[in-house]
Amino acid sequence: MSNGRFPIQTVNAISPVGLQRLDRDIFDLGTDIAEPRGILVRSADLHDRPVPQSLYAVARAGAGTNNIPVDKLAALGIPVFNTPGANANAVKELVIAGMLLAARSLYHAADYTRNLVAEQGLSGQALNEQVEAGKKQFAGFELPGKTLGVIGLGSIGVLVANAAQSLGMKVLGYDPAVTIKNAWQLSPNVEQVESVEELFARSELITLHVPLIDSTRGLVNTERIASMPRGAVVLNFARGGVVDETAVLQALDSGHLHAYVNDFPTEAGAVHSRVITLPHLGASTGEAEDNCAVMAVDQLQDFLLNGNIRNAVNYPEVIMARTPGTTRLGIFNANKPNMIGQITAVLAEAGLNVAEFTNKSRGDYAYTLVDVEGEVRDELKEQILAIDGVIRARKL
């Protein structure tokens, strides 16, 4: 592995549009690579897999990183990249489809028609008569004028909110940490509410676009559902754990909820007559798969070759143009006082001149890129690693 090559393990199928961007003179690709420098993954669960000693970075071709031990990897100096926004349009379109599926009971209506022919053997006049007699059970509602509550105004939530608004819906949004960029992209007609309770109480449909983290687990619960208007619809294209499914099924059984449309099959939900469950289809368009793969591969490649960190979920953004004629060092360390002083002291001691230097921190960790002039001997890396708080150092 010290031959200057970077073995990359693909844990899920990654679009070839992304993979073909890896220069095969430098990168080896495969599913069975024993000592990978990089891992490319979609939804496979990495929590219980051992972390290879060789690993430098993980790139998630997608948004959610709850399938990856992000904190554990941060402590080892391994950034985890994701691809913000790359599949947002695909999810938005599925949410709009989900609202229409629920509003017009389309899934069950189509099933009813199929059964008339396939199970009951009806045809011709008899079929037409049964169609006309039976259709009233599927009478639905229209979207304009209905109130949609969007929880999470990130890449997906903003697109959903704007699209629903242009369909004539009244849209409420809730996100206590909305970014300035996303706030700018949000239609001015979307009303941002102060609390999630207000959003539930006022929404006839709610749609979830938050990550699955401790604070969002079970966000949709019995009390909040009870505060929604009778006949409300819940759409969940975020993660199964954001919803207390038992509470939702009880509310469907009692008639308080009209429908639950989601992307995360469970045994109980998949067979319930008021639930529409899709097989995790949110990002499954050719366009989204290509976008995610391209972004994930580009970020992984730039990190492995240049040490740049873009769109990591566990390390700060650190991007520095390379200074010609220098050697680059990438250093992961604990975010505590005097780390920069100690690192630069080691460089000075070795007689190396610093041409460019960037250091940024995020939470408990920090990352430094430094371009130095002069010969960087192998012992220098060991001296940097010997500093208390340095987690990992690479010479690039």
Ligand SMILES: NC(=O)c1ccc[n+]([C@@H]2O[C@H](COP(=O)([O-])OP(=O)(O)OC[C@H]3O[C@@H](n4cnc5c(N)ncnc54)[C@H](O)[C@@H]3O)[C@@H](O)[C@H]2O)c1
């Ligand atoms: N079904 C699918 O195939 C599919 C596809 C893409 C994403 N997702 C899921 O959707 C999630 C969101 O994706 P995204 O691209 O919009 O991510 P994003 O990071 O752009 O947006 C998430 C937003 O949620 C907000 N948020 C966090 N906690 C919140 C809370 N308690 N209440 C309200 N808002 C909160 C954040 O501030 C952020 O703005 C992903 O984490 C992933 O789990 C699912």
Ligand SMILES: O=C(O)CC[C@@H](O)C(=O)O
């Ligand atoms: O890769 C997929 O198919 C799903 C990805 C999706 O859940 C995400 O979080 O981006």
